[in-house]
Amino acid sequence: MNRARNLLIFSALAVAILILLLRSKPTPSAAMPGKAPLVVYCAAGIKPPVEAVARAYEQAYGVSIQLQYGGSGTLLSNLRVAGRGDLFLAADESYLLIAQTNHLLEEVIPLSRMVPVIAVRKGNPKNIQNVADLLAVEVALANPEAAAVGKITRDLLRKTGEWEALEKGVRVFKPTVNDVANDIKLGTVDAGIIWDATARQYPELELVAVPALVSGEQRVSIGVLKFSEQPTAALRFARYLGARDKGLKEFARFGYQPVEGDVWAETPAVVLFSGGVNRVAIEETIQRFENREGARVTRVYNGCGILVSQMKSGQRPDAYFACDTSFMREVTALFSDPVNISRTAMVLLVPTANPKSIRTLADLAKPGLRLGLANEEQSALGALTARLLRAQGLYDRVMANVKVQTPTADLLVNQMRTGSLDAVVVYEANTSQVKEFFTVIPLTEPGAQATQPYAVGKNSEHRLLMERLLAALRSAESQKRFQSVGFQWSEEEHE
Amino acid sequence: MAQGTSGDRARHPTRGPSDAPFLISLGVISSLYILLILAMLVADASFTAPKHFWQAVQSREIRYAIKLSLISCSLTTIFSIWVALPIGYLMSRYQFPGKVLLDAILDIPIVLPPLVIGLSLLILFQTPLGRAFQQVVPVTYEIPSVIIAQFSVACAFAVRTLRATFEQINPRQEQVALTLGCRRSQAFWLVVFPEARRGLLTAATLAWARSLGEFGPILIFSGATRMRTEVLPTTVFLELSVGNIEAAVAVSLLMVMAAVAVLVVIRVFGWEKTLGRPL
Numbered sequence: 001m002n003r004a005r006n007l008l009i010f011s012a013l014a015v016a017i018l019i020l021l022l023r024s025k026p027t028p029s030a031a032m033p034g035k036a037p038l039v040v041y042c043a044a045g046i047k048p049p050v051e052a053v054a055r056a057y058e059q060a061y062g063v064s065i066q067l068q069y070g071g072s073g074t075l076l077s078n079l080r081v082a083g084r085g086d087l088f089l090a091a092d093e094s095y096l097l098i099a100q101t102n103h104l105l106e107e108v109i110p111l112s113r114m115v116p117v118i119a120v121r122k123g124n125p126k127n128i129q130n131v132a133d134l135l136a137v138e139v140a141l142a143n144p145e146a147a148a149v150g151k152i153t154r155d156l157l158r159k160t161g162e163w164e165a166l167e168k169g170v171r172v173f174k175p176t177v178n179d180v181a182n183d184i185k186l187g188t189v190d191a192g193i194i195w196d197a198t199a200r201q202y203p204e205l206e207l208v209a210v211p212a213l214v215s216g217e218q219r220v221s222i223g224v225l226k227f228s229e230q231p232t233a234a235l236r237f238a239r240y241l242g243a244r245d246k247g248l249k250e251f252a253r254f255g256y257q258p259v260e261g262d263v264w265a266e267t268p269a270v271v272l273f274s275g276g277v278n279r280v281a282i283e284e285t286i287q288r289f290e291n292r293e294g295a296r297v298t299r300v301y302n303g304c305g306i307l308v309s310q311m312k313s314g315q316r317p318d319a320y321f322a323c324d325t326s327f328m329r330e331v332t333a334l335f336s337d338p339v340n341i342s343r344t345a346m347v348l349l350v351p352t353a354n355p356k357s358i359r360t361l362a363d364l365a366k367p368g369l370r371l372g373l374a375n376e377e378q379s380a381l382g383a384l385t386a387r388l389l390r391a392q393g394l395y396d397r398v399m400a401n402v403k404v405q406t407p408t409a410d411l412l413v414n415q416m417r418t419g420s421l422d423a424v425v426v427y428e429a430n431t432s433q434v435k436e437f438f439t440v441i442p443l444t445e446p447g448a449q450a451t452q453p454y455a456v457g458k459n460s461e462h463r464l465l466m467e468r469l470l471a472a473l474r475s476a477e478s479q480k481r482f483q484s485v486g487f488q489w490s491e492e493e494h495e
Numbered sequence: 496m497a498q499g500t501s502g503d504r505a506r507h508p509t510r511g512p513s514d515a516p517f518l519i520s521l522g523v524i525s526s527l528y529i530l531l532i533l534a535m536l537v538a539d540a541s542f543t544a545p546k547h548f549w550q551a552v553q554s555r556e557i558r559y560a561i562k563l564s565l566i567s568c569s570l571t572t573i574f575s576i577w578v579a580l581p582i583g584y585l586m587s588r589y590q591f592p593g594k595v596l597l598d599a600i601l602d603i604p605i606v607l608p609p610l611v612i613g614l615s616l617l618i619l620f621q622t623p624l625g626r627a628f629q630q631v632v633p634v635t636y637e638i639p640s641v642i643i644a645q646f647s648v649a650c651a652f653a654v655r656t657l658r659a660t661f662e663q664i665n666p667r668q669e670q671v672a673l674t675l676g677c678r679r680s681q682a683f684w685l686v687v688f689p690e691a692r693r694g695l696l697t698a699a700t701l702a703w704a705r706s707l708g709e710f711g712p713i714l715i716f717s718g719a720t721r722m723r724t725e726v727l728p729t730t731v732f733l734e735l736s737v738g739n740i741e742a743a744v745a746v747s748l749l750m751v752m753a754a755v756a757v758l759v760v761i762r763v764f765g766w767e768k769t770l771g772r773p774l
Contacts, residue, residue, distance in 0.1 A: 068636065069721075078715060081618055185740060201737065
């Protein structure tokens with residue numbers, strides 16, 4: 001029995017020593033005090049720039065970044081099962097799309113573009129110029145089922161009718177784009193179709209651009225995982241990676257073609273111009289957005305006429321959420337394509353008892369009324385009201401009754417509360433808080449509604465951030481907030 | 496066939512015209528395989544240069560991978576032997592209902608594709624039980640996951656080897672010991688165990704070598720995080736995935752050297768010990 005005891009003691013001792021040896025590792029970056037590391041699932045092929053950026057970020061901000069490498073598909077299955085981690089950087093969009101379909105992702109930040117090209121060894125010894133030339137040499141392709149570049153190549157070449165012949169003549173299908181590149185480098189094959197970004201990482205390879213493949217452009221993007229427990233820190237690193245003056249420089253250095261990207265700021269400060277009517281609907285969404293992004297959004301709420309004249313005099317907000325499309329048109333050159341978010345109907349507001357018996361727009365022309373309207377120049381509501389009255393031929397008679405004109409509708413509601421007016425024309429969205437004091441009469445005339453578009457400033461340094469704010473405003477939660485305060489959701493939304 | 500007594504053969508093992516073709520063909524077949532192995536190594540070596548080795552060894556990440564590989568393989572080996580010893584012994588000595596099924600279960604880790612093992616482990620540790628366990632010892636994507644992934648495969652090989660070893664040991668001596676008044680445990684440690692030393696050594700080296708090359712389950716279950724769960728096969732994978740074939744080959748050759756060194760040391764050391772004792 002001594003033998004058993006000796007063996008046991010020996011084993012235990014050996015295990016203890018080995019574990020001690022493991023523990024004595026020269027504590028790597030993983031152990032930075034106070035902060036949990038960010039876990040990034042990163043496609044192995046994009047390692048060089050990402051690793052460089054991660055080290056720079058760790059140095060600059062003391063946050064440790066744990067890079068988890070693998071094939072994009074493998075990582076995707078991994079993170080689905082493990083249910084932890086903060087960011088997912090896939091080799092191409094297809095994987096992010098799958099992740100999005102499976103509700104695994106929140107924000108997505110684009111990093112770089114890539115195009116399928118033919119790759120050959122340096123000097124192009126077989127003189128390959130186009131897809132037809134590939135039929136005469138040994139070719140490796142990425143498997144269309146396993147790698148996005150393979151699938152895109154197949155789809156594009158099917159359109160040109162070149163796929164069938166190429167597929168028959170192909171020497172080998174490889175599971176990843178790097179396997180194909182390695183085969184060319186090793187000389188196992190003469191050529192292959194891979195991403196230009198991949199080809200540029202191999203000094204031994206030369207790339208041949210093919211017009212038929214150019215439309216297969218893809219973006220490399222990083223997505224924030226839904227189950228991240230530190231989304232703000234994750235987003236901050238993702239923003240750093242995608243910043244044109246930070247991470248994207250590294251991407252360019254390693255042969256990628258980076259997207260434009262935002263300018264880096266640890267806490268970005270942006271300005272949003274918004275029509276006053278939208279305030280109640282968007283305020284909570286913006287506060288949440290600020291907290292999540294770690295950004296400061298300065299909101300300037302005012303009548304849209306005032307906002308437009310400010311912009312015309314040179315102010316450049318990062319985004320503009322107008323009260324009505326008519327007030328977007330005047331400054332459309334400053335912004336990228338506006339997106340309609342919501343609609344709200346115009347209504348008449350009268351005291352609950354309605355002593356002056358006001359029922360329609362025409363009733364406003366009755367002599368002796370005290371009316372409040374929004375200012376025609378200063379606000380969208382005023383402009384819309386004036387247009388409506390002119391269309392009905394009521395403008396002059398109604399204007400004779402107007403006692404007060406304000407730049408925003410909420411001021412009219414306040415005037416009504418003081419009892420100094422008999423009726424006002426406002427948006428339905430202005431009435432949600434005061435329904436118990438007033439009767440709300442919807443206007444049935446055509447054109448008695450406003451549509452609120454959002455657009456991102458063309459010259460903003462934080463365009464992607466403002467695009468994400470747009471996404472937040474279009475989210476289902478935001479929709480509920482809009483609807484709870486009397487807005488309708490814009491139909492265009494449901495595309 | 497030339498006829499002769501066994502004594503004749505011992506003195507003149509290659510005598511006789513008809514022995515030569517036999518032995519030559521054996522030699523040719525054997526050397527073909529050995530040549531293949533060596534040729535692979537030479538081809539590898541031709542794709543790298545001393546500077547790549549130097550760069551590899553200088554890299555902090557690769558040094559860590561070497562260390563983690565060596566330590567985790569050794570731990571795995573110890574655990575595997577301790578688990579394989581009882582299983583191998585029981586399976587070789589006792590008959591019981593369901594033994595065939597149990598036998599098949601023990602082969603599962605050998606049969607399953609490595610990726611499946613990794614995935615299964617990953618899923619296992621996300622079950623409520625697995626999560627509870629991880630509250631105490633974090634496993635997924637941490638160092639313990641490397642050892643568990645290696646263990647789940649290596650142990651199956653150790654079990655196979657030890658079972659075959661025990662089966663080759665005649666139970667008669669054990670029974671004699673029992674009739675002489677030994678308890679089962681005494682018979683095991685005093686009679687069977689010393690005879691199983693060679694098998695034990697083989698099982699240990701097999702488990703160790705198997706763990707060193709283990710990659711599929713580790714990639715899934717442990718991830719490929721540098722300075723944390725990166726073992727040598729992971730390094731090769733990472734270097735290959737960015738087209739750095741030179742570094743991948745350099746690390747592969749480092750692995751070969753480490754493996755050969757350890758295996759030779761264990762065999763020589765273990766051999767002498769074994770010979771030094773009466774079998």
